[in-house]
Amino acid sequence: MVFQATLEDLSECLELAQLLWPSSDKIALEKELEQLLQDSNAALFIEKDKLSRTLGFAQVQLRFDYVEGTRSSPVGYLEGIYVREESRREGLAKRLISACESWAKVKGCSEFASDCELTNTESYMMHLKLGFGEVNRVICFNKDL
Numbered sequence: 001m002v003f004q005a006t007l008e009d010l011s012e013c014l015e016l017a018q019l020l021w022p023s024s025d026k027i028a029l030e031k032e033l034e035q036l037l038q039d040s041n042a043a044l045f046i047e048k049d050k051l052s053r054t055l056g057f058a059q060v061q062l063r064f065d066y067v068e069g070t071r072s073s074p075v076g077y078l079e080g081i082y083v084r085e086e087s088r089r090e091g092l093a094k095r096l097i098s099a100c101e102s103w104a105k106v107k108g109c110s111e112f113a114s115d116c117e118l119t120n121t122e123s124y125m126m127h128l129k130l131g132f133g134e135v136n137r138v139i140c141f142n143k144d145l
Contacts, residue, residue: 010033055087058080060077060103076109
């Protein structure tokens with residue numbers, strides 16, 4: 001069952017967020033998630049099994065700046081989603097994203113967006129399967145000054 005996480009769920013959200021973003025500093029990530037759980041323009045959704053094990057999570061936020069390929073503001077934005085490997089291909093990502101979309105609609109959004117790395121073919125295929133349409137591809141550059 002998918003439900004919106006609260007501060008009581010912070011440790012479970014942190015565990016899955018670390019699996020999604022392994023290079024992130026644990027303390028900084030925990031602070032960020034704690035802030036998001038208290039922000040009315042953001043939400044975390046989790047699904048637990050019958051034994052209360054957290055199987056997956058999704059982070060959604062409102063974006064008020066321009067979002068590639070959209071025509072409105074704010075836009076509900078899927079910032080991250082992670083489903084434990086043993087729970088994949090069982091519809092969990094679809095349920096999590098559906099909860100995020102419903103939350104965004106309640107917040108007044110008429111569009112929902114996301115992104116993934118060009119090389120993340122598993123995420124790319126999941127997005128397509130769940131009704132997202134590709135709007136752009138970007139390669140980012142930088143250099144030291």
